[in-house]
Amino acid sequence: MKKDVRKVVIAGNWKMNMTPSEAVKAVKETAALTAGKNGCDVVLCVPFVDIAVAVEAAKGTNVKIGAQNVHFEAKGAFTGEISASMLLEAGAEYVIIGHSERRQYFGETDETVNKRTKAALAAGLKVILCLGEVLEERQAGITAEIVSMQTKLDLADISAEDLKNVIIAYEPVWAIGTGLTATPDQAEEVCAIIRNVVCGLYGCEAAEGLTIQYGGSMNEGNAAELLSKVNVDGGLIGGASLVPEKFAKIVDAAQA
Numbered sequence: 001m002k003k004d005v006r007k008v009v010i011a012g013n014w015k016m017n018m019t020p021s022e023a024v025k026a027v028k029e030t031a032a033l034t035a036g037k038n039g040c041d042v043v044l045c046v047p048f049v050d051i052a053v054a055v056e057a058a059k060g061t062n063v064k065i066g067a068q069n070v071h072f073e074a075k076g077a078f079t080g081e082i083s084a085s086m087l088l089e090a091g092a093e094y095v096i097i098g099h100s101e102r103r104q105y106f107g108e109t110d111e112t113v114n115k116r117t118k119a120a121l122a123a124g125l126k127v128i129l130c131l132g133e134v135l136e137e138r139q140a141g142i143t144a145e146i147v148s149m150q151t152k153l154d155l156a157d158i159s160a161e162d163l164k165n166v167i168i169a170y171e172p173v174w175a176i177g178t179g180l181t182a183t184p185d186q187a188e189e190v191c192a193i194i195r196n197v198v199c200g201l202y203g204c205e206a207a208e209g210l211t212i213q214y215g216g217s218m219n220e221g222n223a224a225e226l227l228s229k230v231n232v233d234g235g236l237i238g239g240a241s242l243v244p245e246k247f248a249k250i251v252d253a254a255q256a
């Protein structure tokens with residue numbers, strides 16, 4: 001099966017950028033620039049405090065709003081955390097889970113990624129599940145082992161039905177925010193490995209339907225070539241998503 005059996009999703013990850021008023025402006029600009037571009041889904045994953053105003057600004061447009069993390073418990077004494085039902089009520093449709101910055105700076109593990117993913121899916125959110133190797137792992141030649149293990153651990157006990165609401169974002173950690181991009185062939189190779197692991201877990205039909213994004217310094221200059229690869233079904237974009245004109249050009253590249 002070919003790429004056209006899968007949904008292409010271009011998602012922005014704003015990280016810790018944009019105040020609520022800046023968010024409203026950026027969402028409106030992004031929506032205007034991507035209007036009618038129906039060849040892919042367009043998502044902006046924004047800071048928690050921006051969600052409600054971003055959802056309002058995106059109403060009636062093709063931009064969907066997501067969060068950047070979620071806690072796995074439903075409620076309780078977890079100071080500073082946000083639950084899936086809070087995100088849903090604020091209007092978020094998507095949530096990024098397991099971003100390498102969460103893994104690197106905030107103690108996220110495959111176990112907590114799995115718990116968050118299960119909680120988010122149970123609540124009805126769509127999950128953008130991030131995984132990828134660090135530079136030392138790539139240099140040691142163990143990228144395939146690392147991403148295979150992460151895929152298995154992060155998806156543990158998630159049903160085939162729930163998998164339909166999961167997007168996997170392959171993000172080589174060495175390419176994030178560094179200006180270093182995986183070559184299209186490197187991205188394709190690892191996205192294919194991930195799809196193969198999912199085929200082993202859920203069957204190949206489910207794997208063929210899974211959207212797998214590439215993330216890591218994707219920009220308006222390299223997006224078309226990356227997205228032309230058969231196993232690369234979209235992008236998770238950090239820096240370039242903060243500039244609506246740049247992000248819209250990546251959306252354009254996904255229309256082919």
Ligand code: PGA
Nearest residue numbers: 176177216217237238239
């Ligand atoms: P970048 O970030 O596009 O700035 O490299 C990607 C990401 O962290 O999702």
